[in-house]
Amino acid sequence: MSAPGSELLRLTGRGHHEIRATHDRTLELTADTDITGRATCVLGVGAVVEGSAPPGIAGPVEITISAGGASAVVRAVANSAWRPGGSAVVRRSGVRLANTMATDADTTARDLPRSLALALADPAVAVEVVVRRGVAEGPVLVLFRSGDEARLAAERAAADVVVVGERGWDAGLSALGGGGRVLAVDAPGFAAAALESGDRPSVEVLGMAPELAVAAVCGRRVPVVVAGALGKKDLARVVSAYPAAVVVFRVAGAGLAGALDAAVKAVGTRVGAVGVDERPVWGAVEELRGLEVRGEVWCALEPVVEEVGGEVGVPEGFIAGLLGQGVSATSVVKALAGVPGWSRRRAYDEVLRVSGK
Incomplete structure (x- = not known):
């Protein structure tokens, strides 16, 4: 790994009379030679790579933007899928698109010193962006x-x-x-x-495919059940049937909290992950349900019981909890019968014993 402060990449461009530098989520050095006033994130046009460039950059970086004697430093995380030679977008968010050079930036176009923004609006000014290894x-x-x-x-x-x-x-x-x-x-x-x-x-x-990525961040050496898109009732059935597996499912962002609540009601407090770009968010369900996500998202729920001796041991409290929440004995028996190492007869006997009948 190169030392912090070592130069990774150098880009140059020029200013433009339509540069506003007022965008509050991104900044960009574009390869295009002309822009309109709507391009409020652009800081320079006609961007090219100076000298030799690596195939890509990754990890923490410091991006120094200079023009007309003014400068600013942006700290961010480089996107290794970006390829030098085109436009370079730096985002405050973690969204990684093809033109995204870096994410998680602490500075956007609107945050730049006004002296720098004014310099960038001069078509004759040279714009320089130097990317160095960060800490x-x-x-x-x-x-x-x-x-x-x-x-x-x-x-x-x-x-x-x-x-x-x-x-x-x-x-x-x-x-x-x-x-x-x-x-x-x-x-x-x-x-x-x-x-x-x-x-x-x-x-x-x-x-990795997103459904495998969200399972990988759980870090559990247990079977993974990929269930696809599920409603709340079906999700409750699946997590009840596979309490010793990582259960992966897909849900609309607006329904995330409801789906997680259904899983908690069915099997108790869970830990899991929600797929957000290439950095799935891992944590307690109580924290995950508050995430704001757009569109559909993959989720993973960690096991609530451990597999023992080649079969799954289901705690008595788990069964009692289901019965106490109004789940019928028949439904509990069906769920347990689908667990590795459990027969329908064993499930029936265990439910009868726990229920005291």
């Missing part, structure tokens, strides 16, 4: 499924330690413990070990 604010685990070689090269360059398959586990765990950035390539076992340990790092999941 991480805490441990980061990047789970990577191989396939995109350019992106992998960028992530390797940004990592303190690279874990590949079964190799490098000790070094990776040590680096995370010290607040480093670890790239785990095709290493689900390491991911589980890292996420099951004490302080949990921030997690990025790259190159």
Whole structure:
């Protein structure tokens, strides 16, 4: 990994009389040579890469924007899927599109010093953007499924330690413990070990389908049940039937809180994750239900019981809780009969015993 402060990339462009620099969510250096006054995030036009450029950039970065003797520094997280040579957008949010150079920025166009904004409005002024390696604010685990070689090269360059398959586990765990950035390539076992340990790092999941990404951030070495789009009743049935698995389902953002509430009512308090871009949000259901997400989103719910001896052991309190919430004995028996290692007869006997009948 290159040292903090080392230069990664240099872009140049020029000012434009329509530059306003008033956008409150993004800033951009565009490859286009002309813009209108509606492009309130643009800080420069005709952007080109100066000198040689890496295939991509990743990790924490500091972006220095200079023009007409004024400058500003933006701290952000580089998007390794972005390719130098086109427009470069820096976002306050975590949304990563093809033209997004970096996300999680602490500064947008509107936040820039007005002296810099005024300089950028001069078509004759040269605009320079220098991207340097930044300093991480805490441990980061990047789970990577191989396939995109350019992106992998960028992530390797940004990592303190690279874990590949079964190799490098000790070094990776040590680096995370010290607040480093670890790239785990095709290493689900390491991911589980890292996420099951004490302080949990921030997690990025790259190159995986969204339903697998949200399951991966749970870090549990248990079966994964991908259920697809479910209504609240169907979701309650599935989580009840598979209490020892990570259950993954899809729901509209507006229905997220209701779906999670249904899962809690069916099986008790759960921990899980919600897929937000390439960094799924992991935590207690009480925290996840308050997330604001647009469109459909993938969610994962962690197990509420542990698998023992090749079969799932279901606590007596779990069964009693279902019965106490008004779930019929027949429904509980059907759910238990679908659990690995349970027969319908065993489920029936256990429900009768717990209910005292």
